[in-house]
Amino acid sequence: MPAATDSARIRRMRTTAQLLAGPPARSVAAVPRQLLALQAQDLRAARLAVRARSAGITAADVNDALDRREVVIGWLCRGTLHMVEPDDYPWLLGLTGPPQRQANARRLLQEGFPPARAERAVRLIERALADGPMERGAIGRMLADRDLDSGGQALVHLLFQSSQAGATVRGPVVRGRQTFVLTRDWLGNSPAGELRGADRDRALAELARRYLRGHGPATPADLALWAGLPLRDARAGFAAIGGELREIGSMAMLIRGVRRTAEPPPRLLGAFDAYTLGWKHREFAVPGEHAREVRRDGWIKSVVTVSGVAIGVWSSRASGRRLAVEQLLWQQPSADDARLLHEDAAALARFEGLELETPAG
Secondary structure: OOOHHHHHHHHHHHHHHOOOOOOOEOOOOHHHHHHOOEEOOOHHHHHHHHHHOEOOOOHHHHHHHHHOOOOEEEEOHHHOEEEEOHHHHHHHHHHHOHHHHHHHHHHHHHOOOOHHHHHHHHHHHHHHHOOOOEOHHHHHHHHHHOOOOOOOOHHHHHHHHHHHOOOEEEEEEEOOEEEEEEHHHHHOOOOOOOOOHHHHHHHHHHHHHHHHHHHOOEOHHHHHHHHOOOHHHHHHHHHHOHHHEEEEOOEEEEOOOOOOOOOOOOEEEOOOOHHHHOOOOOOOOOOHHHHHHHEEOOEEOOEEEEOOEEEEEEEEEEEOOEEEEEEEEOOOOOHHHHHHHHHHHHHHHHHOOOEEOOOOO
16 A cells, blocks of 8 residues: 555646646646546536536536537447547547447347347437437437337447447537437548557557546556456557656656646545546545445445545535535545635536525524
């Protein structure tokens, strides 16, 4: 186990790489540009991940960036939805998508969609999207009208299959929900498919380089877990850029292009934040005795951090034009840190286009 001083140093390096310390991003796209991919299966959580790493940006700005195609959301690393820049979408899909396809086919079979039936449903989805964006519910109703009831988890796995084939991707936000579109209509072309040979080797090197830019210092095991790839692939990526790396104990980080390390201010991080799931071992960010309070039943809660360490969880509730933020802390912050956390809660409210509700008394 690393000494406390080493853990603090690692936290400063990682929070700085994560844009949680030092100069913030000034655009939505600058966040995935630094981190490569932001988990986005929950759209609000993805917006909050951008908020924590930027300045002068609102939730509406994130939606606008999606509508303007400055960023795109699709099923990538680990088979979960991630926000990336459009140029990074094809190679990440070709690299991290294939390991997820067999498991998805099994799930579809369990949901009553053997291969032939699944292919028919996917063709109907893609034919319907040729007429323009559709919300998930509308796609489900369309399939049901054609005797392809996609209740339960079937619909999400059918959409996953279409996305993995490079045919569809998440599109504009309509009435607060993200729609689905044809990839060729939204991004101008469809991804080429699974990467092989030299193309795959180059992609593994780029994956390691870009992952370390936003997560270093880290190990191949960290990358393998984050990307959903075999450990041998992560090791190959690290080896391919070995001349660009320096060692930090058992970990590695880039020699060039690293942000100047800074002390992270207190933060309210959203659910599924990259800082709470970007590495194999996360005790540096979430103390082990509180891990179950943060990660439960497949959900990673919103956390309150001071100096890069989680000291509690938080939730919010909007009522009219006001936002109430409740913090459940297992460690009391100093008076200065409590003030900064209050300021961050006020910034969160402004990000949502609301005012912070001040507790009575």
